[in-house]
Amino acid sequence: MDFNQGLPQVDLPSNMIHLGLGQPSSHLLPSKEMEKAAAHSLSRDDRSLLAYGEEQGNTNFRETLAEFLTSQYPNRVDPKQLLITNGNSQALDFICTLFAHPGDTVLVEEPSYFLALKIFADHKLNLVGIPVDDNGLVTDVLKERLETLTPAFLYTIPTFHNPASVTLSLKRREELVKICTQKNLLVVADEVYQLLNYSNDSVPSMGTWNNICPVISLGSFSKILAPGLRLGWMHTSPALVKKMTRSGLLTSGGGFNPFTSEIVNSAIHLGFLTTHIQKLKTVYRQRIEIFCDYLREYLPDQAVFKVPEGGYFIWVRFPDGIDTNIFRKAARKQNVDFHPGSLFSYRKELKNYMRLSFAFYDDKILAEGARRLGKVISNKLSKLHG
Amino acid sequence: MDFNQGLPQVDLPSNMIHLGLGQPSSHLLPSKEMEKAAAHSLSRDDRSLLAYGEEQGNTNFRETLAEFLTSQYPNRVDPKQLLITNGNSQALDFICTLFAHPGDTVLVEEPSYFLALKIFADHKLNLVGIPVDDNGLVTDVLKERLETLTPAFLYTIPTFHNPASVTLSLKRREELVKICTQKNLLVVADEVYQLLNYSNDSVPSMGTWNNICPVISLGSFSKILAPGLRLGWMHTSPALVKKMTRSGLLTSGGGFNPFTSEIVNSAIHLGFLTTHIQKLKTVYRQRIEIFCDYLREYLPDQAVFKVPEGGYFIWVRFPDGIDTNIFRKAARKQNVDFHPGSLFSYRKELKNYMRLSFAFYDDKILAEGARRLGKVISNKLSKLHG
Numbered sequence: 001m002d003f004n005q006g007l008p009q010v011d012l013p014s015n016m017i018h019l020g021l022g023q024p025s026s027h028l029l030p031s032k033e034m035e036k037a038a039a040h041s042l043s044r045d046d047r048s049l050l051a052y053g054e055e056q057g058n059t060n061f062r063e064t065l066a067e068f069l070t071s072q073y074p075n076r077v078d079p080k081q082l083l084i085t086n087g088n089s090q091a092l093d094f095i096c097t098l099f100a101h102p103g104d105t106v107l108v109e110e111p112s113y114f115l116a117l118k119i120f121a122d123h124k125l126n127l128v129g130i131p132v133d134d135n136g137l138v139t140d141v142l143k144e145r146l147e148t149l150t151p152a153f154l155y156t157i158p159t160f161h162n163p164a165s166v167t168l169s170l171k172r173r174e175e176l177v178k179i180c181t182q183k184n185l186l187v188v189a190d191e192v193y194q195l196l197n198y199s200n201d202s203v204p205s206m207g208t209w210n211n212i213c214p215v216i217s218l219g220s221f222s223k224i225l226a227p228g229l230r231l232g233w234m235h236t237s238p239a240l241v242k243k244m245t246r247s248g249l250l251t252s253g254g255g256f257n258p259f260t261s262e263i264v265n266s267a268i269h270l271g272f273l274t275t276h277i278q279k280l281k282t283v284y285r286q287r288i289e290i291f292c293d294y295l296r297e298y299l300p301d302q303a304v305f306k307v308p309e310g311g312y313f314i315w316v317r318f319p320d321g322i323d324t325n326i327f328r329k330a331a332r333k334q335n336v337d338f339h340p341g342s343l344f345s346y347r348k349e350l351k352n353y354m355r356l357s358f359a360f361y362d363d364k365i366l367a368e369g370a371r372r373l374g375k376v377i378s379n380k381l382s383k384l385h386g
Numbered sequence: 387m388d389f390n391q392g393l394p395q396v397d398l399p400s401n402m403i404h405l406g407l408g409q410p411s412s413h414l415l416p417s418k419e420m421e422k423a424a425a426h427s428l429s430r431d432d433r434s435l436l437a438y439g440e441e442q443g444n445t446n447f448r449e450t451l452a453e454f455l456t457s458q459y460p461n462r463v464d465p466k467q468l469l470i471t472n473g474n475s476q477a478l479d480f481i482c483t484l485f486a487h488p489g490d491t492v493l494v495e496e497p498s499y500f501l502a503l504k505i506f507a508d509h510k511l512n513l514v515g516i517p518v519d520d521n522g523l524v525t526d527v528l529k530e531r532l533e534t535l536t537p538a539f540l541y542t543i544p545t546f547h548n549p550a551s552v553t554l555s556l557k558r559r560e561e562l563v564k565i566c567t568q569k570n571l572l573v574v575a576d577e578v579y580q581l582l583n584y585s586n587d588s589v590p591s592m593g594t595w596n597n598i599c600p601v602i603s604l605g606s607f608s609k610i611l612a613p614g615l616r617l618g619w620m621h622t623s624p625a626l627v628k629k630m631t632r633s634g635l636l637t638s639g640g641g642f643n644p645f646t647s648e649i650v651n652s653a654i655h656l657g658f659l660t661t662h663i664q665k666l667k668t669v670y671r672q673r674i675e676i677f678c679d680y681l682r683e684y685l686p687d688q689a690v691f692k693v694p695e696g697g698y699f700i701w702v703r704f705p706d707g708i709d710t711n712i713f714r715k716a717a718r719k720q721n722v723d724f725h726p727g728s729l730f731s732y733r734k735e736l737k738n739y740m741r742l743s744f745a746f747y748d749d750k751i752l753a754e755g756a757r758r759l760g761k762v763i764s765n766k767l768s769k770l771h772g
Binding site for chain 1: 410431501509614641644
């Protein structure tokens with residue numbers, strides 16, 4: 001059996017269960033729906049999707065997306081506040097080019113999304129961390145840092161954090177908006193998991209405050225439809241939209257993805273996006289329940305974690321002094337793997353953590369993965385203590 | 387009559403004939419073919435086009451593209467030498483991030499593609515020009531400049547230059563390769579018009595020399611299929627491919643456009659790309675003949691130009707001392723426009739030139755445009771001399 005079919009980007013042995021993978025199961029990719037959506041949009045002989053598009057993204061797609069987001073968010077989203085992107089990685093790269101210079105300081109969370117840290121490194125930015133607790137980014141520390149620092153921007157993952165799985169509380173959001181408005185600090189909020197909410201509680205996206213605070217909320221179809229589309233959006237103020245549409249990249253190439261936008265436009269109109277998000281929530285809720293049960297059964301008691309309420313990740317903490325990297329060699333031998341905590345730290349700390357995800361594998365494989373991982377860790381820990 | 391239907395990116399009055407526009411006519415966009423290609427690729431239930439793709443672009447698409455390019459080029463192209471992009475503007479932006487630092491010198495041609503200059507400005511690069519003559523970039527001047535300068539790279543448009551419409555001769559290409567190999571200077575060759583050749587003569591793409599010289603040849607589907615696809619490629623050495631696939635942007639987001647790549651893969655397999663290029667050549671050849679006839683009829687004798695042998699552009703030269711910007715106000719009043727020469731100069735010179743294109747409008751509209759433009763210019767010149 002090949003556990004890893006349908007992973008073009010990652011090359012894994014067929015029997016390896018890589019619990020670090022942060023991408024949707026291949027069988028959850030809406031292949032039939034995208035076929036129908038493409039037929040729907042391309043049969044209309046509308047050539048605008050083949051021409052250089054509006055820099056901001058074509059108006060009809062922004063209207064559809066604004067309506068969709070308004071149906072999901074507590075506040076109305078205006079098409080003027082949207083700029084269509086090639087997904088959050090491209091959006092981040094673009095923001096670094098336009099809003100930062102090499103050597104500038106950028107504030108990141110400790111922990112943060114490890115590949116965002118790599119994009120910042122390519123732009124030669126200097127990273128300074130702000131801790132995250134159970135209520136998200138610790139705004140008091142941010143305030144303190146801003147007494148001496150003038151960063152180019154703050155990069156935050158406010159909802160269902162990657163990897164920490166925490167959500168910035170409403171109170172902290174308001175505090176963050178207050179601080180950043182006062183200091184005129186650009187907030188780049190990576191909200192790729194905002195719509196993958198498995199509980200009934202929800203907090204407004206950071207884009208909500210775009211009229212008072214310099215904030216860019218990054219959204220993406222990667223986690224709610226398909227990563228291969230390379231399609232996402234920024235939700236921000238019309239003034240910041242204008243600054244970005246004047247860039248050389250957008251003036252030269254036109255909108256970032258007019259062809260795929262129009263196909264996704266059809267997918268939204270045909271109701272596929274709403275149905276697909278419902279389906280994902282049902283599947284992921286069930287996986288979380290089963291996977292967490294197995295983790296509790298197989299992981300030693302020293303390993304603690306919170307059950308995620310949204311997003312993709314479980315952030316497992318071990319006692320101070322344990323470096324989860326020491327489990328990896330043995331784990332790989334047993335055909336199981338994970339992402340060590342140090343990967344998510346701009347200064348290679350947080351060694352006593354690991355990131356696990358339930359997004360790629362089905363229940364049974366997750367159970368087997370938990371069993372393999374638990375065995376490796378228990379063995380290693382008993383040797384350490386023996 | 388609306389002359390400007392199907393221009394999402396540019397907002398023009400319906401009676402305006404903007405002879406500066408460098409994009410294909412709306413009715414030349416292969417809408418039916420893309421519908422069939424999408425149905426072909428999406429009906430196979432291959433989910434790899436919806437997943438995060440290989441950083442370099444998915445193997446099956448690179449194989450198809452390599453085979454296609456091999457059929458068009460004098461030398462074999464290997465899939466290992468290709469990296470799939472979101473088109474040349476994105477490719478240029480990506481190269482600036484990875485291969486240059488703000489403040490670095492980049493060599494550009496004088497004239498050069500005006501929106502590339504804007505992308506370089508966004509990256510805060512310092513531009514130095516190398517002149518272009520009838521045989522393309524003047525390599526002797528390049529050699530001289532390199533005695534004192536150490537640029538991050540050279541940006542050149544070797545074939546059917548935008549805007550100058552000249553082509554770098556084979557002798558000069560060999561000279562360029564020799565100089566850049568010796569100096570280890572990266573050549574970024576924008577070869578978006580390479581396959582739009584209206585004569586029987588052809589010169590090898592700069593990518594041909596990737597095994598001896600540090601060169602990245604940029605190709606795109608924008609001019610040979612449709613700009614809205616936002617799909618292109620780099621043809622370069624496997625070593626440079628590797629450097630780029632290790633970037634944060636590609637590691638995070640995966641390949642730049644797996645979904646659209648797979649649809650274009652079908653378009654190539656179904657023979658649509660080859661047929662479409664043939665069609666474009668037939669249409670453009672005819673337009674050039676008619677448009678040049680009208681330009682000769684209506685433009686005053688002081689205006690000289692060469693008939694293009696490929697690409698999109700006619701580069702019209704006026705006597706020294708004439709600034710073509712002085713024609714623009716009157717031209718716009720008569721509902722005709724063009725791109726003034728200074729736009730294409732990194733130091734706002736070349737004022738006595740203008741760029742015209744035959745890519746967007748049909749014969750009759752081009753004829754009317756030539757008539758309007760000729761009248762405006764003749765009037766203005768007779769006033770100046772009267």
